[in-house]
Structures are given as structure tokens and as C-alpha cells.
Amino acid sequence: MTIFEAENVSKVFPVGQSMLRRLWSGPRGAKAVDSVTLDVREGEILGIIGESGSGKTTFGFLLANLMPITDGLIRYRARPLTEMTRTERAQFRRKVQMVFQDSSSALNPRRPVGKILRDSLRLGGTPARERDAAVAKLLTNVGLSPEHGRRYPHELSGGQRQRVGIARALAMKPEVIVADEPVSALDVSLQGQIINLLMRLQAELDLTIVLISHDIAVVRHVCHRVAVMYGGRLVEFGETSQVVEQPRHDYTKRLIAAVPRGLAGRKQAGEVSLAGAGDSG
Amino acid sequence: MPMSAQPPILSIENLAIGLTSGGVPTPIVSGADMTIGAGEAVGVVGESGSGKSLTALAIGGMLPAPLSVLSGRIVLDGTEITRLPEAAFHRVRGVKVGYVFQDPLNALNPTRTTGKHLIDVLRRHNHMSASEAYDKAVAALSSVGITQPDDRMRAYPHQLSGGMRQRVLIAMALVCNPRLLIADEPTTALDVTVQARIVDLFRGIRARGISIMFISHNLDLVLEFCDAVVVMYGGRIMEKGSAVEIGATPRHPYTRALMDCIPRLASRSRQLRVIPGQPPTVLGKLAGCPFAERCERALDVCRQRQPDMTVESPTHAFACWNPAPSPAVPS
Numbered sequence: 001m002t003i004f005e006a007e008n009v010s011k012v013f014p015v016g017q018s019m020l021r022r023l024w025s026g027p028r029g030a031k032a033v034d035s036v037t038l039d040v041r042e043g044e045i046l047g048i049i050g051e052s053g054s055g056k057t058t059f060g061f062l063l064a065n066l067m068p069i070t071d072g073l074i075r076y077r078a079r080p081l082t083e084m085t086r087t088e089r090a091q092f093r094r095k096v097q098m099v100f101q102d103s104s105s106a107l108n109p110r111r112p113v114g115k116i117l118r119d120s121l122r123l124g125g126t127p128a129r130e131r132d133a134a135v136a137k138l139l140t141n142v143g144l145s146p147e148h149g150r151r152y153p154h155e156l157s158g159g160q161r162q163r164v165g166i167a168r169a170l171a172m173k174p175e176v177i178v179a180d181e182p183v184s185a186l187d188v189s190l191q192g193q194i195i196n197l198l199m200r201l202q203a204e205l206d207l208t209i210v211l212i213s214h215d216i217a218v219v220r221h222v223c224h225r226v227a228v229m230y231g232g233r234l235v236e237f238g239e240t241s242q243v244v245e246q247p248r249h250d251y252t253k254r255l256i257a258a259v260p261r262g263l264a265g266r267k268q269a270g271e272v273s274l275a276g277a278g279d280s281g
Numbered sequence: 282m283p284m285s286a287q288p289p290i291l292s293i294e295n296l297a298i299g300l301t302s303g304g305v306p307t308p309i310v311s312g313a314d315m316t317i318g319a320g321e322a323v324g325v326v327g328e329s330g331s332g333k334s335l336t337a338l339a340i341g342g343m344l345p346a347p348l349s350v351l352s353g354r355i356v357l358d359g360t361e362i363t364r365l366p367e368a369a370f371h372r373v374r375g376v377k378v379g380y381v382f383q384d385p386l387n388a389l390n391p392t393r394t395t396g397k398h399l400i401d402v403l404r405r406h407n408h409m410s411a412s413e414a415y416d417k418a419v420a421a422l423s424s425v426g427i428t429q430p431d432d433r434m435r436a437y438p439h440q441l442s443g444g445m446r447q448r449v450l451i452a453m454a455l456v457c458n459p460r461l462l463i464a465d466e467p468t469t470a471l472d473v474t475v476q477a478r479i480v481d482l483f484r485g486i487r488a489r490g491i492s493i494m495f496i497s498h499n500l501d502l503v504l505e506f507c508d509a510v511v512v513m514y515g516g517r518i519m520e521k522g523s524a525v526e527i528g529a530t531p532r533h534p535y536t537r538a539l540m541d542c543i544p545r546l547a548s549r550s551r552q553l554r555v556i557p558g559q560p561p562t563v564l565g566k567l568a569g570c571p572f573a574e575r576c577e578r579a580l581d582v583c584r585q586r587q588p589d590m591t592v593e594s595p596t597h598a599f600a601c602w603n604p605a606p607s608p609a610v611p612s
Contacts, residue, residue: 051472052443157559158329187328187498187560189542192553199551214472217544221553244546258477259546260502263528 003176003208004040004063009033009072011058032058034232035072040176045202045209047223047240049216049255055232060178060212064096065089094124097169101181103161107153113139113164114149120171138167143197159190166197170205178210183218195222216255220244228252288359289316290460290492291340296353298335298344298516306351310335310516313353317461317509322483322493324503324524326539327513328560333496336513337463340494341378342370358460376406379454383466385446389438395422395449396434399456406457421452426482444475451482455491462486463494468502480506500539504528509596512536515561515571518590522597532593532604534578570602578603 015029033055040046040063050056061067062074065081074081076092084092100106107116117135126134136146142163153161162182169177179198183191199222202209213219219226219240226243228236228251235249247253293315299308310332317323325333338344340355342365355363358377365373374380382388389398399418403409409417415434422430425448438446447467454462464483468476484506487493497503503510503524510527512520512535520533531537541554558575561567570576573583582602590598593607 051474159559188500189328189498189539189556189560192542192544192555193557195544195553196555215544216473217546218553220546221544221548221551254474256546258473260476260480260499260505262501262504262540262543263525265501265505266524 001042002039003042003077004210005073005075005078006036006038006059006063007073007075008035008037009059009062009074010035010070011055011062011067012070031232033062036229036232036234038227038234038237040208040210041225042175042208043202043206044224045199045211045222047219047226048210048212048229049214049219049226050229051214053231054229056212056214056229057180059229060098060180060210063210064098064178065092066098094172095175097172097174097177099162099165099169099177099179099182101185103158103165103185104153106165107161107168109153112150112152113156116153116164117149117167117171120168124172126171134171138171141170141201142167143193158186159193162186162194163197166194166201170201174207176208176210178212180212181214182211184214191218198222215259216244216252217259228255287319289318289356290321290358291315291317291494292354292356293336293340294354294356296336296339296355297351298332298339298348299351300347300349301351308351308516309348310339312517313513314518315511315521317492317494319460320487320490320492321509322487322495322507324500324507324510325494325496325513326498326500326503326510327519328498328539330515330560331513332516333513334465335516337380337465337494337496340463341374341380342367343374375402375454375459376457377459378461378463379457379459381447381450381454381462381464381467383469385443385450385470386438388450389446391438393437394434395436395438395441398449399434399453402453402456417456418452421456422449425449425452425455426478426485427452442475443471444479447471447479448482451479451486455486459491461492461494463496465496466498467495469497476502499543500527500536501543501545512539515567517571517587518600519572520597520599520601522593522599526594526597530597530607532591532597532607533599533601534576534603534605535572536599537605538575538577570600578605 010031011033013030013032036059048056048059062069114135117138118131121131121134135149139146139148144160144163183194195218198209201207211223223240225238226240227234228249230251236243236252243252247256293313296313297308298310299306313336327333339350350363354361362373396418399421400414403414403417419430419434422433427433427448468479471479483493495503495507507524509523511518514535519535527536531540538556542556544553556575561571569584569586570588573579580603588600588602590600592598
């Protein structure tokens with residue numbers, strides 16, 4: 001079952017144009033996403049990888065309907081996002097949740113974690129008298145203890161905050177979670193904990209997860225399929241094992257070559273280029 | 282790792298960093314011992330809170346108050362700099378030791394051009410004319426792989442990509458020809474592809490004879506190009522050795538765990554290996570090994586007494602009561 005279909009989706013951010021000119025001649029400017037066509041299957045973990053500026057985050061925002069698309073079409077369960085009624089949109093907002101990269105700015109610093117989760121539960125339609133129990137259950141489910149509900153976001157470590165971000169998404173009883181670089185701000189040792197948590201939740205709750213990442217090694221472990229974006233375009237899309245083992249596109253190959261390989265990656269003295277050439281770097 | 286007869290560029294002896302409250306010193310980092318030889322790159326690896334950044338800051342006299350060096354010695358290029366007055370550190374920082382930090386955007390002044398940044402550093406530390414400084418700054422930019430350095434001199438930080446900004450910071454750190462470059466997670470904020478190029482740049486810097494202290498939480502990255510590796514946890518050194526020793530025959534369970542938790546392309550397993558629990562918070566008063574709580578191999582003694590360093594080879598030592606068997610079975 002396909003849950004999302006994106007057809008020739010483009011997003012253009014107007015740059016250096018006056019409002020009038022924009023109205024007159026249509027948007028022109030930076031094409032962050034350029035004719036991307038892909039589908040997300042129900043119950044899969046789909047990886048979207050690419051470097052900064054590749055459009056992967058923008059595409060995630062478009063999927064979650066957090067910004068309008070410039071061109072093309074996204075369907076959620078066969079219903080185009082643009083044709084949804086108010087009620088449908090409200091439902092969609094609950095069903096499709098985001099987890100953001102920077103957990104410290106994604107959580108209200110002035111509210112304790114329990115209150116943050118209660119807010120989401122209220123919006124997700126949990127009756128008031130069940131909310132306390134639900135908060136405790138959410139916290140346990142993401143590997144925290146109910147006691148963490150009394151703490152403020154700054155009193156938690158980065159990994160714990162990211163768990164709260166995930167708990168908040170779960171409070172809405174979502175079908176899809178779009179996770180934008182959920183681990184890239186964390187230590188390598190903690191990344192695995194969060195990734196394993198996402199995988200467990202996906203299996204237990206029948207979630208569909210879109211995992212946006214720049215780390216092909218993480219994606220390799222977790223994702224059923226992977227979409228590689230470069231310069232706003234989708235340059236490769238397929239089963240993860242196939243993309244990783246037989247990459248077709250040059251950029252995918254470079255991405256794979258760039259993963260640190262420990263001792264195996266040591267170069268001989270002769271291979272050292274003096275300035276580590278490369279302008280974009 | 283060629284341990285030449287030359288004296289090391291940096292030697293840290295039994296360093297303790299912490300705060301003194303009510304006359305009682307409370308160490309956060311203790312027993313830190315390490316040396317960096319001329320032209321040697323040493324990787325310092327550990328999770329957040331392991332004390333690796335504090336150790337780096339202590340070298341330049343930049344510990345944030347109320348932290349200070351409690352005991353031990355830091356000798357840089359033959360001179361003891363452990364308790365220099367602040368004014369004297371001006372002749373150390375930027376001159377003998379250059380720093381590169383994690384977040385290149387916050388480290389640059391958004392209202393100043395690349396050129397202004399570099400020229401400021403040069404003229405602060407040297408008597409030179411503006412035009413002389415300008416020429417040196419251009420040369421510094423091209424030496425870190427920035428093309429069209431003349432144009433880039435006029436660029437503001439926001440006009441540069443993340444990788445380019447990091448190159449500018451590296452150029453600033455190197456412009457006065459220091460003997461030692463300290464880089465604290467210089468690639469963590471960067472894309473993997475850009476990271477690979479920055480690491481190439483560090484290889485080139487070492488090839489010019491500049492010693493490097495490279496701080497990272499990714500052991501695989503450090504093993505790719507460093508000569509020696511120091512693994513820290515909870516403010517203590519857990520294991521140190523040549524990159525080959527640490528990479529091929531790690532003895533400390535923490536080193537093993539750090540290595541196992543890195544997601545690798547070659548592995549097909551879906552579950553990622555993790556280190557259970559959280560890194561310790563800073564001010565834990567611990568009787569035993571700081572890692573004992575999260576360690577698979579922990580014994581009773583691990584929670585009671587701090588292990589001493591066991592010397593495995595002239596370059597390899599570890600602090601553990603129950604080390605992983607040697608030679609390590611490659612996983």
C-alpha cells in the first residue's frame with residue numbers, strides 16, 4: 001500500500017524578487033526541490049539522504065504539508081494534499097508528525113516535558129482524565145521514566161530530549177513520522193539508541209517513517225528503501241542494499257566513499273593531497 | 282608512530298582540571314597524561330562530557346571560570362605553560378598553538394570579512410604592514426585549499442559554505458605558523474563528503490610538520506589519519522596507543538564499545554550496537570572506574586577502586602581491571 005505519492009514535486013524559494021514581480025511573472029529563484037517523483041509505502045522506513053542544500057529537508061517539509069509546493073502533486077492515501085478540506089487537513093496534521101534535528105529548539109524551554117506531552121495529547125484527542133497515564137506511558141515507551149515529565153528540556157541530555165521529541169510525535173497517534181536528521185546532533189554512541197528506538201516503535205506501532213539523514217551508514221542499517229537527493233533532484237532511488245552495494249550515480253558513490261572506515265581508511269603517504277583540494281569543501 | 286628523539290611539542294603530565302569549592306578541589310578531569318610529537322597527529326576520542334574539550338582548552342589557558350588547572354603540568358614546545366598569567370597566554374594562543382572549533386559560523390564575526398579576520402590575527406601577533414598582512418592572508422587561504430583567495434578575502438561568513446568557513450578558521454589558526462593545531466570536533470557540523478575533504482586537509486597540514494590534536498567522538502574518523510589515539514571517558518584516560526594498536530587490538534571495553542556503536546556500511550544487521558545508559562554527568566564523585574556502570578565486563582572491584590594504567594607496549598596502555606582479551610577478535 002502506498003501512503004504517499006509525490007509526482008514531479010518542485011519547490012522554489014523566491015530570491016531577490018519584489019512582491020509585485022513575483023505576482024506578475026510567477027516565482028523564480030532557488031529551486032530547492034526539483035521535479036522529485038517518489039512513493040512512500042505503508043509500514044516502511046524510507047531514507048532520504050543528501051548533503052546540506054540537497055533539498056532533503058525541504059522535501060520532508062513538503063511531505064508533512066508544512067509549506068506549499070510550487071509545482072507537482074503530493075497525494076496522501078490517494079488524496080492530493082492541495083485538495084484536502086479543513087477537516088481532512090486537521091486530521092492529516094495529526095497523522096503525519098515530524099521529529100526535528102535540534103531537540104533543544106523544537107521543545108518549549110519554559111514548559112516541563114510532561115506539560116509539553118499533555119498539550120500534544122490534548123490536541124490528539126486524548127480525554128483529560130487519561131492524559132496523566134498517557135504521559136507516563138509515552139515516556140516509558142521512548143525509554144525515559146515518568147519522573148522525567150517534571151523536568152524542563154534544558155535539564156535533559158541531547159539524547160533524552162530527542163526521545164521527548166519522539167514521544168511528542170507519538171502522542172498524536174500518527175501513521176507517519178518524518179524524522180529530519182534526528183541523530184546528527186548526537187554523539188555516535190547515542191545515535192544507535194535513538195535509531196533502534198525508532199525501529200522498535202515502527203514495528204510495534206505499524207508506523208511509516210521517513211528518515212532524513214546525511215549519513216548513509218545510518219540509513220544502511222535502518223531503511224528499507226533509500227532516496228538519494230543532490231541539488232534538489234532525486235538522483236537515485238531503490239532498495240537500500242542495492243543502492244549501497246551497486247550505486248549507480250556518481251554522487252551516491254562519493255557519499256559511500258566519504259564514510260570514515262577506521263584503520264581500513266588509512267591512506268599511504270603518497271596519496272595525501274596537500275591542500276585537500278576542493279572548493280566546495 | 283615515529284617517536285623520534287626530538288622533544289615532544291606538547292606534553293601533558295598528570296593534569297587535573299576542576300573547581301575548588303570551599304577549599305576542596307573537585308576534579309572533573311584527572312590523571313590526564315599525553316604527549317604529541319613533532320609532526321604527529323593525535324586523536325582524542327570520547328563522548329560528550331568525557332573531558333576531551335576541557336583538556337584542549339586548558340592548553341591555551343581558556344578554561345571557563347570557575348574551572349582551573351588543579352595540578353599537573355602542561356609543557357608546550359619546551360616551555361611550561363601550566364599557570365601562565367593571562368597576559369602571557371597571548372603569546373601562546375594563535376602563535377604556538379592554533380585552535381579550530383566545532384561550529385565555524387559562531388566562531389567567525391558575521392560583520393567582518395574573511396580578510397579582516399585573518400589580517401587581525403596577523404597584525405596582532407606580528408609587526409607587519411597592512412599590505413604585507415594582506416599578502417600573507419591570501420597565501421594562508423590558498424594553503425587551506427580555498428580557490429580564488431583574492432575574492433574570498435572580501436566575503437562575509439554567511440556568504441561561505443560550512444566547509445569553506447571551516448577552512449577559513451583553519452587558515453586563521455595556522456596563519457602565525459604554530460607548532461600545534463588543536464581541532465575540537467572540526468567536522469561534526471559538516472556533511473560527510475565535506476568532512477572527508479577537511480580530513481584530507483588535516484593530512485596535508487601534518488605533512489607540513491605541524492602537530493595536530495584532533496578531538497572527535499567518532500573513532501573511525503580518527504583512526505583514518507591520526508598516528509596515535511587517546512580515549513577519554515568521565516574525565517579520565519581509558520586507553521591510549523598508536524592508531525594501529527587502538528584500531529586492531531583495543532583492550533579497554535569502552536574503546537571496544539565506541540568502535541562497535543559506529544554504524545558501518547559493511548554491516549547488514551538492522552539493529553545498531555549501542556552503549557547502554559548515558560555518559561556520566563560532570564561532577565560525579567566516583568570511587569571506581571567511571572565506565573563501570575555501563576560496562577559489560579564490569580567486576581565488583583571496578584566500582585570500588587580506580588584502575589591504574591596497565592602498560593601493554595611502549596606506546597599502548599589502558600586503565601581497566603578486566604580488559605578485553607588480547608589479541609582482539611575482529612568483529
